[in-house]
Amino acid sequence: MQSNEFIKGTIRTIILRLLAQQKQMYGYEITQRVAQLSQDEIKLTYGALYPTLYKLEAEGLLVTTTEIVDNRARKYYALTPEGKKLAKVKVSELQRFTEILSAILTDAPKTKMTLKWQS
Amino acid sequence: MQSNEFIKGTIRTIILRLLAQQKQMYGYEITQRVAQLSQDEIKLTYGALYPTLYKLEAEGLLVTTTEIVDNRARKYYALTPEGKKLAKVKVSELQRFTEILSAILTDAPKTKMTLKWQS
DNA sequence: CTACTATATTTAAGAAAATTATATATATCA
DNA sequence: TGATATATATAATTTTCTTAAATATAGTAG
Numbered sequence: 001m002q003s004n005e006f007i008k009g010t011i012r013t014i015i016l017r018l019l020a021q022q023k024q025m026y027g028y029e030i031t032q033r034v035a036q037l038s039q040d041e042i043k044l045t046y047g048a049l050y051p052t053l054y055k056l057e058a059e060g061l062l063v064t065t066t067e068i069v070d071n072r073a074r075k076y077y078a079l080t081p082e083g084k085k086l087a088k089v090k091v092s093e094l095q096r097f098t099e100i101l102s103a104i105l106t107d108a109p110k111t112k113m114t115l116k117w118q119s
Numbered sequence: 120m121q122s123n124e125f126i127k128g129t130i131r132t133i134i135l136r137l138l139a140q141q142k143q144m145y146g147y148e149i150t151q152r153v154a155q156l157s158q159d160e161i162k163l164t165y166g167a168l169y170p171t172l173y174k175l176e177a178e179g180l181l182v183t184t185t186e187i188v189d190n191r192a193r194k195y196y197a198l199t200p201e202g203k204k205l206a207k208v209k210v211s212e213l214q215r216f217t218e219i220l221s222a223i224l225t226d227a228p229k230t231k232m233t234l235k236w237q238s
Numbered sequence: 239c240t241a242c243t244a245t246a247t248t249t250a251a252g253a254a255a256a257t258t259a260t261a262t263a264t265a266t267c268a
Numbered sequence: 269t270g271a272t273a274t275a276t277a278t279a280a281t282t283t284t285c286t287t288a289a290a291t292a293t294a295g296t297a298g
Contacts, residue, residue, distance in 0.1 A: 006216040008256065008284080009127030017224055021165040028275050038219045039225060050257050050277065072264055095224050098217045100157045105214050106138055107292060109155060127255080127285065147246050167285055191246060191293055220259065 001041050011052050012046065013094045016079070016087035019062070024078040027053060053077055061086055123162055128172050130163065132213045135198070135206035138181070143197040146172060176197055180205055 007014075011035050018033055019025060025033070027049055034044045056062045061083035079087060126133075138144060138150055144152070146168055175181045178216040180202035184195050198206060 001212050004256085006132075006213055007128065008151065008206045009124045010220065011256085013125075017120070021226070026275080027277095033142070033270085034223070037223050040218060041215070045257070045277080046276075050254085053275095056165055070265065074275070085267070091224055094125055094220065094237050098220050098224070099212065100128065101133075101217050102167060104133055104153070105210055107140070116193075122296085123285085145246080164286070165247075166249085166287065170284085173248095189245085190292065193246070 004043055004045075005042070007042055007048075010094060011048055011089040012056065014044070015049075015052060015056065016083065017094075019077060019079050019093050020084060020087040021040070026074045026076050028056075028065070030077075034064040056083070123164075125228075126161055126163070126167075129213060130167055132174065132209040133163070133177065134171060134204065135180070136210050138153075138196060138198045139203060141211070143184075143195040145193045145195050149196075175202070188205040 014034065015030060018030055027046070029067070030048060031046070032043045034042055053062065057064060057073075061080055062077045063080055065078070067074050067076060133153065134149060137149055139153075146165070150163045150165070150168060152159055176183060176196070180199055181196045182199055184197070186193050186195060198223065
């Protein structure tokens with residue numbers, strides 16, 4: 001995939017999903033995990049990631065704790081109870097959406113049927 | 120799905136796909152087809168659809184022909200040769216993207232393994 | 239004959255989201 | 269010393285979509 005166009009609209013839900021699964025992660029780790037799970041085909045850029053994390057935090061869906069590891073600050077994000085609830089809802093919605101998309105992408109063209117009666 | 124958030128970024132490709140399959144369609148028909156294929160779960164709004172069609176046309180990926188049906192104008196859109204090429208590329212990219220998304224959404228949490236040696 | 243629903247396209251204003259680029263800072267390796 | 273990896277932050281711009289409104293015809297219910 002040369003561009004990341006399809007990730008639009010799914011970033012929030014991807015983040016919620018990863019955090020629902022991992023208990024806590026820091027920003028950089030999230031980008032690496034997405035790269036890993038996608039075989040480097042999807043890049044979650046920092047310019048998209050961090051503003052989304054701040055927004056989720058501002059909405060009370062995430063809480064942060066900062067740890068110093070190797071002299072560098074790491075900000076861990078974890079879901080709040082409301083965040084966990086929303087994660088479940090959004091993940092199942094996105095799953096359903098991927099099913100619909102698959103259906104659209106693989107739907108067979110409409111064919112015209114002709115019956116031929118043999119005498 | 121109460122919101123259409125996930126469709127962002129996929130509209131162009133959905134349109135290209137439908138046109139690759141149907142030879143020609145008009146705008147209203149495209150919205151109806153998306154509704155039908157998604158069991159009314161995805162609404163392709165006119166405000167999103169038409170500007171996208173105009174853009175695709177301006178890029179030389181679509182051509183239009185207008186027909187009058189029941190006194191009402193219908194503008195049919197069809198892929199140009201370049202549109203057909205792009206449709207193939209984008210559809211396979213989006214298919215790949217849905218696979219990756221599924222992987223992210225269903226990926227099992229990392230578990231810690233403990234080996235226990237029996238004496 | 240009136241209102242409502244369905245068909246059909248167009249477009250403007252505003253909001254939301256992401257891209258791109260830059261800045262800052264430490265650690266590690268060659 | 270320079271390059272690469274780790275780590276966060278944020279501003280400017282662009283793209284894209286939502287929401288809303290305008291226009292117009294056909295068919296149906298009352």
